[in-house]
Amino acid sequence: MEKRLTEKESIEIIGSMINKAKHNLSNGSIFYLIWGWAVLLASVLQFVAIKIYDWDLHWIFWPITMAITAVIAVLVGRREYKNHRHTTFVDNSMKYLWGGFVIFLFLVLNMGPVIGWKLTYLLLIGLYGMGTFISGGILKFRPLIIGGLLSLLLSAIGIFGREMINDFTDVLILLDISIIVSYLVPGYMLRAKKNEYAA
Amino acid sequence: MLPELDPLLHSQLRLQIISLLIGLDSAEFNYILETTGATRGNVSVQLNKLKEAGYIKVKKSFGESYPITTCSITAKGIKAFEDYVKAINIYLGSAKNKEE
Numbered sequence: 516m517e518k519r520l521t522e523k524e525s526i527e528i529i530g531s532m533i534n535k536a537k538h539n540l541s542n543g544s545i546f547y548l549i550w551g552w553a554v555l556l557a558s559v560l561q562f563v564a565i566k567i568y569d570w571d572l573h574w575i576f577w578p579i580t581m582a583i584t585a586v587i588a589v590l591v592g593r594r595e596y597k598n599h600r601h602t603t604f605v606d607n608s609m610k611y612l613w614g615g616f617v618i619f620l621f622l623v624l625n626m627g628p629v630i631g632w633k634l635t636y637l638l639l640i641g642l643y644g645m646g647t648f649i650s651g652g653i654l655k656f657r658p659l660i661i662g663g664l665l666s667l668l669l670s671a672i673g674i675f676g677r678e679m680i681n682d683f684t685d686v687l688i689l690l691d692i693s694i695i696v697s698y699l700v701p702g703y704m705l706r707a708k709k710n711e712y713a714a
Numbered sequence: 715m716l717p718e719l720d721p722l723l724h725s726q727l728r729l730q731i732i733s734l735l736i737g738l739d740s741a742e743f744n745y746i747l748e749t750t751g752a753t754r755g756n757v758s759v760q761l762n763k764l765k766e767a768g769y770i771k772v773k774k775s776f777g778e779s780y781p782i783t784t785c786s787i788t789a790k791g792i793k794a795f796e797d798y799v800k801a802i803n804i805y806l807g808s809a810k811n812k813e814e
Contacts, residue, residue, distance in 0.1 A: 520724055522805040528726065529733040529799065535749050536737030600745035607739045 536603065543609065544705035545591055547647075547651075551698030553584035554643075555691060562687045609655045616646045634677060636686045641670030641694045647697040658704045662697035669693050716808060717801040720794055722767050727752050727760045732795050735770060735787040741785035763786060769794055 520528070546593035557580035620642060627635040648663025669689050673680065680686060723729050730750045735741060747757050752766075764770045769791030773784045787795070 520726060520729070522802050522809065524726075525724070525729060525798075525802050526806070528729050532733035532749070533737045536734050600742040600748075602739040602741075603737070686746050709736050 524594075538603070543650075544587060544702050544709060545595065547702030547705065548586055549584060549591065550703055551694050553580050555694045556580055556604045558687050558690050558694070560692075562684050565684055565687075603652055609650060612646065612649055612653070616642065631681065633683055633686050634674070636672055636690055637673040637677065640673065640690055641667055643693055644668075644670060644697055647701065651701070654676070656701070656705065658701040659697070662701045666693040666697040717804060719801050719805075720798050722763065722769070723794060723798045725760075727756060728764060729798075731757070731760060731764060731785075732769065732787065732791060735785060736792065736795050738786075740773075740784050740786040743785070746785065764791070767794075 557576045560576040560580075561573050564570040564576070574700060620639070623635060623638050623642060644663045644666025646663070647659045651657065651663055652658025653663075669692060673686060673689050723732055727750060730752075731746060732793060734746065734749055743757070743761070746747075746761070747754060752760075755774060761770065765772050768788060771786050771788055773786075775782050775784065
């Protein structure tokens, strides 16, 4: 025989279950850090290859770094979500956001030989910013929103002032700043929140 | 006159399940089991009742080496839950008025 609920008990049950279903804000911090460091590494290596070694194959670091990082991200994702037995609306929104991001990233990269790599990289800075800006809005995490906005601003400055940028390595510096403010700093802040909850 | 409470939701375990699913895109059977603290058999029976009423959708798939049952709330379930919460609030409001 089922126990008859009082109205007060019903409200308590609803409140407690809704609380249990809340999204863990810091779940995805590791991915901002993995991709942030990977892009920064590839960018710095390309900078060094151009500035110091004047190497023609300076772009080669991108496919290598990104391929290795993709494998690492998949392995980390499998480990992180191994015991993940539920999906929140936030998880789902993130899946579509970053899925669309990757598709558009490849489209922009495909345009590189046509529109030139300077403009392509500037568009990518904007795309990185858009990713963190939207994900910050979904997570309601202000550092990601601010970081995303700063990257969009850097992209706008670069695009409108592209005639004044003579050296391609200047674009790489803009990219580095963008990655630090929109992925690495917010990523570590998210991670700190995770440790705060764990403590 | 006070509204009638949906008998399907006015039960501890079924209300726990629906309240959990309302905040999620989907949840696996084992997650519902852990979160509600109920027995496997009881959860299974109540999920079937909710499914038959059209309040939830149940999807069966296959994991690495075991079957996975995933549940999600339907539009009918969301409407029933909202009506239930409204009704409960009316009950609580009327109880408060009586006290005053």
